Amino acid sequence: SDHFNFAKIGVPALYLKVGSDFVGEGKDYGDQLKVTYVQKYYHQPSDQFDSSRMNFEGGVEDLKLLFQVGKRLSFGDEWPQWKEGSEFKGVRETYMP
Numbered sequence: 001s002d003h004f005n006f007a008k009i010g011v012p013a014l015y016l017k018v019g020s021d022f023v024g025e026g027k028d029y030g031d032q033l034k035v036t037y038v039q040k041y042y043h044q045p046s047d048q049f050d051s052s053r054m055n056f057e058g059g060v061e062d063l064k065l066l067f068q069v070g071k072r073l074s075f076g077d078e079w080p081q082w083k084e085g086s087e088f089k090g091v092r093e094t095y096m097p
Contacts, residue, residue, distance in 0.1 A: 010092025
């Protein structure tokens with residue numbers, strides 16, 4: 001994943017992983033949706049956009065969060081920092097003032 005290549009040179013990057021806790025239906029429902037998608041559609045000819053079975057509300061929430069993080073970073077005066085003990089912190093400190 002691209003975020004790890006950034007980290008290896010000391011650049012913090014965000015990586016989001018989708019969950020399965022479907023709002024209003026619960027985690028079991030979300031897990032079943034994932035299983036069905038992988039079994040019936042993923043990397044198959046049937047893997048086409050279908051608005052009747054796809055819901056992007058969670059993705060929109062993720063994008064709003066990422067936008068707010070990016071906005072805060074771009075208008076701020078501080079660089080993102082690595083946690084103490086991170087293997088990537090030392091790499092970054094070699095080229096940052």
